[in-house]
Amino acid sequence: MAFTVVLAAFVGFCLLYGRLPAAAAAVLCCALAAALGLLGRHSHDGAGSIDALAQHSRLCRWNPGLKCALCLGLMVICLLPSSPWMGAATALGCLALTVWGGGVPLHDYLRLMALPAVFLLLGALALLFEYSQAPGVLNLPLAGGYLCVTRAAQDRALLVLFRALGAVSCLYLLSLSTPMHELIGVLRRTRCPGVVITLMYLIYRYIFILLAMYRTMRDAAASRLGYARRRAALRTTGQVFGSLMARSYRQANRCFDAMESRCFDGSVRFLQAARPLTAGQTAAAAALTAAAGALALALR
Numbered sequence: 001m002a003f004t005v006v007l008a009a010f011v012g013f014c015l016l017y018g019r020l021p022a023a024a025a026a027v028l029c030c031a032l033a034a035a036l037g038l039l040g041r042h043s044h045d046g047a048g049s050i051d052a053l054a055q056h057s058r059l060c061r062w063n064p065g066l067k068c069a070l071c072l073g074l075m076v077i078c079l080l081p082s083s084p085w086m087g088a089a090t091a092l093g094c095l096a097l098t099v100w101g102g103g104v105p106l107h108d109y110l111r112l113m114a115l116p117a118v119f120l121l122l123g124a125l126a127l128l129f130e131y132s133q134a135p136g137v138l139n140l141p142l143a144g145g146y147l148c149v150t151r152a153a154q155d156r157a158l159l160v161l162f163r164a165l166g167a168v169s170c171l172y173l174l175s176l177s178t179p180m181h182e183l184i185g186v187l188r189r190t191r192c193p194g195v196v197i198t199l200m201y202l203i204y205r206y207i208f209i210l211l212a213m214y215r216t217m218r219d220a221a222a223s224r225l226g227y228a229r230r231r232a233a234l235r236t237t238g239q240v241f242g243s244l245m246a247r248s249y250r251q252a253n254r255c256f257d258a259m260e261s262r263c264f265d266g267s268v269r270f271l272q273a274a275r276p277l278t279a280g281q282t283a284a285a286a287a288l289t290a291a292a293g294a295l296a297l298a299l300r
Contacts, residue, residue, distance in 0.1 A: 004114040007121045009033035014128050014149055015158055018137035050112065051179055057102035059177035063277040064186050070285045071174040077292045078166035083299040087162030090292065094169035097288075102177050109176070116168050120161055127157040180204055181270050194267055201268040209251060214244055 009029045016025040054060060059067065078090040098104050128149050136148030174183075181201075188197055217240050221227065226236035 004117050004121070005033045007118065011121045011124050011128070011161075014125075014138060015154055017149065018151065018154070049108070050175055053104050053108060053176050054179045057098075057104055057177045059097070059102040060179065061275065062177070062281050063275045064178050064182040065189070066277055066281055066285055067174055067178050068183070068186050070288065071170045073289045074173075074292055075167050075170040077289070077296050078170065079163055081296045081299045082159070084159045084162035086296055086299050087159075087164070087166035089295060090166030091162070091169040093288075093292070094166075094173040098173050098176050104176050109172070112176075113168075113172065117165075120164050120168070123164070124157045124161045127160060128153050182272060182275070185272050198266060198268050206252070206255070209255075210244070210248055213247055213251070214240070217243060 009032065012029040012032060013025055016028065019025075020028070074090060074094070078087055080086075095109065099106050099109055129147055130150065130153060131142065131145055132148055132150070133145045134148075135146050136150035137154065138149040140147040184197055184200055187200075221236045221240055225232070227233040
C-alpha cells in the first residue's frame with residue numbers, strides 16, 4: 001500500500017504540473033497520498049476476503065443477472081466519452097455504491113484497489129514521459145534532449161488512467177457484491193460451455209487450497225528463522241515454492257480421487273439461493289444507467 005501511495009503522489013504531481021503552481025500541485029498530491037495511506041492502512045490476511053465481503057454486502061440480495069447487466073452497462077458508458085471526467089465519475093459512483101450501498105468497509109475497498117492501481121499508475125507513467133528535442137511542461141535533460149512531460153501526454157495519460165480506473169471500479173462493484181458461485185451461475189444461464197464453467201469452479205477452489213498450503217509452509221519456515229537474513233530468506237523462499245509445487249501435484253491427485261469417489265461426471269453444480277428480480281431493483285438499475293448515460297452525453 002505504501003508503494004501505491006507514493007506512486008499515486010508522483011503520478012498526480014506529473015499530471016498537475018503546469019496546470020497548477022508547483023507548490024500547490026505538490027501540496028495537493030501529498031494530501032491525497034496521506035489520505036489514501038490513512039484510509040487504506042488496515043489489512044488482514046484472509047484468502048477469501050473478496051468472496052467474504054461479497055457474501056456480507058447488502059447488494060448480495062440483488063439478482064446477480066441484473067448486477068452483471070448494470071456493471072457491464074456502466075463500463076460501456078464509461079468508455080464512450082472522450083472526457084476523462086466520465087471515468088472519474090464512474091469510479092466515484094461505483095465506490096459509493098460498493099461502500100455506502102453495499103456496506104463494504106472503505107479501508108478494505110482501498111486495500112483491494114491497491115494492486116490494480118499500481119498497474120494503472122505505472123501505465124500512466126509510461127504515457128506521461130517521452131524523449132524529445134523540444135522541452136515540454138516538465139523536463140529532465142538527457143543525452144542532448146529532454147525526457148519530458150508535454151501537455152498532450154498529460155491529457156492522454158489522464159484519459160487512459162481515468163477510463164481504466166472507471167472500468168476496474170465497475171468490476172469491483174460486481175465482484176464485491178456478487179459471490180463467485182452466483183457469477184458462475186449467471187454464466188451457466190447464458191449457455192456458457194460446461195467445461196469452461198467446471199474449470200472455473202475447480203480453479204477458483206484450488207487457488208485457496210494452494211494459498212492455505214503456502215501460508216502453512218511460510219509460517220513454519222518463519223518459526224524456524226528461515227527469513228532472519230537476506231541470504232537465508234532467498235534460500236527459504238526457493239525451498240518453500242519448490243515444495244509447494246510438489247505438494248500441489250499430490251493435492252491435485254487427492255482432490256481428483258475424492259471427486260471420482262463421489263461419482264464426478266464432469267459437471268459441478270451447487271445449490272444457489274433464489275434471487276428474484278424485483279421492480280425496485282430494476283428501477284434502481286435503470287435510473288443509475290440513465291444517469292450515467294446522461295452524464296456521458298453531457299461530457300462528449
